[in-house]
Amino acid sequence: xxxxxxxxxxxxxxxxxxxxxxxxxxxxxxxxxxDRDARFTKELYEKLAEIGLAGISIPPEYGxxxxxxxxxxxxxxxLSKVDFNVGxxxxxxxxxxxxxxxxYANEKLKSDILPKLCSGQIHLGIALTxxxxxxxAANISTLAKKHDGYYVLNGxxxxxxxxxxxxxxxxxxxxxxxxxSKGISAFLLPVDAEGVQPYYFDDLGYRPLRxxxxxxxxxxxxxxxxxxxxxxxxxxxxxxxxxxxxxxxLSCVGAALGALDxxxxxxxxxxxxxxxxxxFEGVQFRLVEHYTKLEAARLLCYRTLWLRDKGKRITKxxxxxxxWAPKLAVEAxxxxxxxxxxxxxxxxxxxxxxxxxxxxxEIGDGxxxxxxxxxxxxxxxxxxxxxK
Ligand SMILES: Cc1cc2nc3c(=O)[nH]c(=O)nc-3n(C[C@H](O)[C@H](O)[C@H](O)COP(=O)(O)OP(=O)(O)OC[C@H]3O[C@@H](n4cnc5c(N)ncnc54)[C@H](O)[C@@H]3O)c2cc1C
Numbered sequence: 001x002x003x004x005x006x007x008x009x010x011x012x013x014x015x016x017x018x019x020x021x022x023x024x025x026x027x028x029x030x031x032x033x034x035d036r037d038a039r040f041t042k043e044l045y046e047k048l049a050e051i052g053l054a055g056i057s058i059p060p061e062y063g064x065x066x067x068x069x070x071x072x073x074x075x076x077x078x079l080s081k082v083d084f085n086v087g088x089x090x091x092x093x094x095x096x097x098x099x100x101x102x103x104y105a106n107e108k109l110k111s112d113i114l115p116k117l118c119s120g121q122i123h124l125g126i127a128l129t130x131x132x133x134x135x136x137a138a139n140i141s142t143l144a145k146k147h148d149g150y151y152v153l154n155g156x157x158x159x160x161x162x163x164x165x166x167x168x169x170x171x172x173x174x175x176x177x178x179x180x181s182k183g184i185s186a187f188l189l190p191v192d193a194e195g196v197q198p199y200y201f202d203d204l205g206y207r208p209l210r211x212x213x214x215x216x217x218x219x220x221x222x223x224x225x226x227x228x229x230x231x232x233x234x235x236x237x238x239x240x241x242x243x244x245x246x247x248x249x250l251s252c253v254g255a256a257l258g259a260l261d262x263x264x265x266x267x268x269x270x271x272x273x274x275x276x277x278x279x280f281e282g283v284q285f286r287l288v289e290h291y292t293k294l295e296a297a298r299l300l301c302y303r304t305l306w307l308r309d310k311g312k313r314i315t316k317x318x319x320x321x322x323x324w325a326p327k328l329a330v331e332a333x334x335x336x337x338x339x340x341x342x343x344x345x346x347x348x349x350x351x352x353x354x355x356x357x358x359x360x361x362e363i364g365d366g367x368x369x370x371x372x373x374x375x376x377x378x379x380x381x382x383x384x385x386x387x388k
Contacts, residue, residue: 005299011074018078021051026082028350034085035353038207039165044086045120053079055118057094058102062114064094069243069305076247077298080254081261084357085208087251092161092209093117095244097124097170100186100236104228109188113168125162127171127189127214128237134159135370137172138181138234142216144173151175151187151226153195153219161364163198163212167191171214172233179231186233188225195219205356206364241365242318243308248361249318249325250301253294255354256329259336260290262351266340283339290332297325316378323371326362333358 007015025047034040048054057072058064067075072094080087098117101110101124116122133139142155153173160169169189176183191198196219200212228236264287267278277283304317337344337351344351362368377385 049120063118080251081258125166249321252329319374
């Protein structure tokens with residue numbers, strides 16, 4: 001099979017329409033306001049819905065675009081170049097939670113929830129992490145006990161995005177604690193269910209995606225809110241993470257490319273010692289090195305998405321993307337900030353915010369160390385991993 005590295009005409013047209021949307025709507029003023037207020041506006045949600053991005057990868061029968069992985073990646077990259085958080089909103093809504101609902105919820109829940117997501121009326125979140133369990137996700141302790149046609153949930157989810165934003169969470173709880181990761185199930189939790197108590201974090205970045213927690217006290221969920229059958233939750237979430245991790249990595253690449261482009265523009269015009277600073281090799285080389293590394297990471301991300309569209313397993317590739325791209329992005333944005341000198345140390349320029357936002361995804365959806373464990377497991381075999 002010939003190897004192709006070009007986007008086709010349709011993909012390029014789509015890329016320019018998303019870039020145009022981002023230029024027009026993700027203005028400096030808006031981005032600053034969303035960051036300061038730790039919330040997006042209804043107007044943004046409506047605009048994302050108008051151009052079909054709110055439900056980009058949700059199946060068309062529920063009002064979405066049914067976009068493939070590469071096309072979704074293009075949207076995420078272009079939005080993230082301008083505002084990382086808007087790119088990430090798409091990932092959480094469409095992939096991390098909407099994707100699970102579209103694949104595993106019953107028909108009634110799907111047709112109730114997904115059209116509202118696609119029209120920008122509601123948002124979704126995913127609740128796996130707990131106060132005492134992050135990387136070791138199989139070790140969650142939230143319990144779901146079946147009783148009288150209901151599941152009764154008790155426990156606490158912490159460090160989850162979209163608290164106060166999402167109307168529903170895809171939530172993971174133990175239905176058979178004695179089975180470890182094989183005893184976890186996925187549920188659809190309406191946040192207005194009785195017994196759900198939200199609380200909020202005041203974060204460094206990623207602010208409109210509002211991280212916080214949910215305390216669950218005797219929350220009764222009807223049986224039909226179980227998704228994908230009992231005890232299949234861990235498998236479901238790990239498969240979905242392969243997709244979300246790749247897109248998150250691509251969003252980091254997008255943010256870093258946006259930062260470098262801004263730095264180049266600045267360096268063309270800023271003079272020192274009578275010359276535009278872009279003439280100095282010390283400045284050029286720093287930028288060129290980051291562009292080179294980001295291009296390699298970008299190709300890895302798109303190839304991973306392309307493999308997914310071909311129906312291939314992408315666990316190894318997705319983990320490679322996720323350990324590497326956020327790290328490269330943080331380094332590139334840091335240098336882009338330094339290239340612009342003192343003004344970029346202020347909130348008047350977007351570099352400091354990009355840095356704050358992207359650092360979050362060095363942790364969120366799994367740290368670099370955990371991704372390297374996944375790559376090692378895939379490459380060397382489970383027998384060389386010291387964990388169950
Ligand atoms: C911005 C942001 C958004 C998030 N959004 C969500 C969300 O929407 N839903 C959700 O469920 N969760 C979310 N999370 C939580 C996130 O997935 C967890 O923070 C992540 O999995 C890491 O867990 P932890 O923070 O508890 O770190 P820990 O597990 O406590 O790890 C601490 C440190 O130890 C290292 N470490 C742990 N085990 C090993 C090991 N075996 N070998 C080497 N090093 C190790 C880790 O790499 C890390 O550096 C979010 C987090 C952030 C920062």
